[in-house]
Amino acid sequence: MIYADHAATTALDPAAFAAMNPFLFEQFANASQPYFFASAARQALEQARAEIAACIGAAPSQIVFTSGGTESDNWAVKCAGEGRHIVASALEHHAVLNACRVMERRGCTTTLLQPNTAGHIEPEKLRAVLLSGARFVSIMLANNELGTVQPIAELCSLAHEYGALFHTDAVQAVGHIPVDVETLGIDLLSASAHKFGGPKGVGFLYIREGVAIEPLFDGGAQESGRRAGTENVAAIVGMAAALKQRCDALDVSMRQVQALEERLLAGLCAAGIVFRRNGSAPFLPGLLSLSFPGADGEAILHRMDLMDICISTGAACDSRDTQISHVLQAIELEECYARGTVRISLDRSNTVEDVEAIVAGLVSILK
Amino acid sequence: MDDCIECGKPVDFEAMALYRKLINRGAEDFMCKKCLASFLRVSVEALDRKVIEFRKAGCTLFLT
Numbered sequence: 001m002i003y004a005d006h007a008a009t010t011a012l013d014p015a016a017f018a019a020m021n022p023f024l025f026e027q028f029a030n031a032s033q034p035y036f037f038a039s040a041a042r043q044a045l046e047q048a049r050a051e052i053a054a055c056i057g058a059a060p061s062q063i064v065f066t067s068g069g070t071e072s073d074n075w076a077v078k079c080a081g082e083g084r085h086i087v088a089s090a091l092e093h094h095a096v097l098n099a100c101r102v103m104e105r106r107g108c109t110t111t112l113l114q115p116n117t118a119g120h121i122e123p124e125k126l127r128a129v130l131l132s133g134a135r136f137v138s139i140m141l142a143n144n145e146l147g148t149v150q151p152i153a154e155l156c157s158l159a160h161e162y163g164a165l166f167h168t169d170a171v172q173a174v175g176h177i178p179v180d181v182e183t184l185g186i187d188l189l190s191a192s193a194h195k196f197g198g199p200k201g202v203g204f205l206y207i208r209e210g211v212a213i214e215p216l217f218d219g220g221a222q223e224s225g226r227r228a229g230t231e232n233v234a235a236i237v238g239m240a241a242a243l244k245q246r247c248d249a250l251d252v253s254m255r256q257v258q259a260l261e262e263r264l265l266a267g268l269c270a271a272g273i274v275f276r277r278n279g280s281a282p283f284l285p286g287l288l289s290l291s292f293p294g295a296d297g298e299a300i301l302h303r304m305d306l307m308d309i310c311i312s313t314g315a316a317c318d319s320r321d322t323q324i325s326h327v328l329q330a331i332e333l334e335e336c337y338a339r340g341t342v343r344i345s346l347d348r349s350n351t352v353e354d355v356e357a358i359v360a361g362l363v364s365i366l367k
Numbered sequence: 368m369d370d371c372i373e374c375g376k377p378v379d380f381e382a383m384a385l386y387r388k389l390i391n392r393g394a395e396d397f398m399c400k401k402c403l404a405s406f407l408r409v410s411v412e413a414l415d416r417k418v419i420e421f422r423k424a425g426c427t428l429f430l431t
Contacts (some may be wrong), residue, residue: 088412296391299388299389299390299391299392302388302389302417303389303407304408304419306389306409306413306414306417307409335377
């Protein structure tokens with residue numbers, strides 16, 4: 001099987017599994033208990049917090065563990081956005097978009113910021129919304145469908161000029177490109193472990209010192225009273241180990257994945273396949289949204305699946321309609337392209353042989 | 368019932384739905400499951416597994 005859907009999820013890194021193992025069996029204590037047996041779990045939590053903080057240029061006290069990207073996004077939008085005019089990009093994940101809809105029902109003003117056709121948010125468009133009173137901004141660092149990387153530092157600096165808080169959903173970016181919260185200047189950042197070789201069901205929210213944010217859940221005093229619920233120590237330790245692995249080898253893996261991506265694009269061109277890559281640079285390495293005009297993206301996905309190749313699509317069909325993703329709609333992709341869109345997301349675990357098989361598979365379907 | 372464009376044998380409802388799902392959404396001419404499997408270079412059993420998945424996912428093409 002060839003797995004080329006790493007933007008959906010990644011395999012657990014063996015280093016993460018090895019780090020998790022003791023906390024699933026011998027060191028299973030509740031980290032909040034005061035006895036000696038719990039001290040290993042407590043220490044592991046703090047070590048994981050410090051390792052994760054170091055990977056994104058934060059202080060350990062600024063990292064709060066959550067159940068993943070969806071919780072982190074919901075927490076940021078619903079609790080830091082409370083009482084503010086919220087603006088989010090139309091490219092956001094549903095974890096942000098649907099949280100915005102809830103806030104609208106609760107009486108907040110919300111505005112969706114349309115990207116340009118290249119998949120980027122233009123600073124002047126953000127400025128116009130800030131001038132109209134927006135005081136909480138949520139714009140993702142890298143888009144999960146297009147792979148486009150937003151100019152977050154510039155957008156954040158603009159938001160701060162108007163006294164707005166800035167949240168970025170960095171779920172697709174952390175562990176794939178360098179992410180430094182100080183360089184970006186952001187106030188809140190969401191991340192999810194399973195996107196970078198960690199286990200599913202765990203993530204974190206970075207919260208800059210001084211940002212007023214109420215807890216999302218009511219309960220115990222875990223995470224310094226910021227996030228109730230017994231910590232999933234094994235998963236948190238696994239997340240830290242996976243992120244450290246990724247960040248330690250980031251330059252090498254980015255180059256490796258970039259080379260695979262170039263090979264894939266060159267292979268399609270050489271075979272005379274007509275296609276368009278959606279969005280424009282800068283891109284996450286290895287994440288490609290490709291549209292084949294006149295083709296059916298869902299049919300391509302299933303036929304690749306029959307060849308034991310996993311990819312994703314940007315449009316799903318039933319017998320009557322084609323549901324084009326909100327991201328492809330936001331960039332105003334023409335329907336004949338949108339219907340024939342697939343997402344291929346490569347990772348350092350993919351090989352040249354994988355890429356050649358993907359190209360051969362696509363050529364056999366599209367020629 | 369339509370006939371298979373390859374072998375001329377009758378094409379059942381499930382094979383028509385598969386052809387529309389995997390080859391051409393707007394198709395009016397079809398292949399039987401055996402010919403479709405041969406065209407796609409997969410086994411008939413693999414196509415049967417796909418049909419089960421499509422039905423579970425609620426694909427309306429497969430609703431009788």
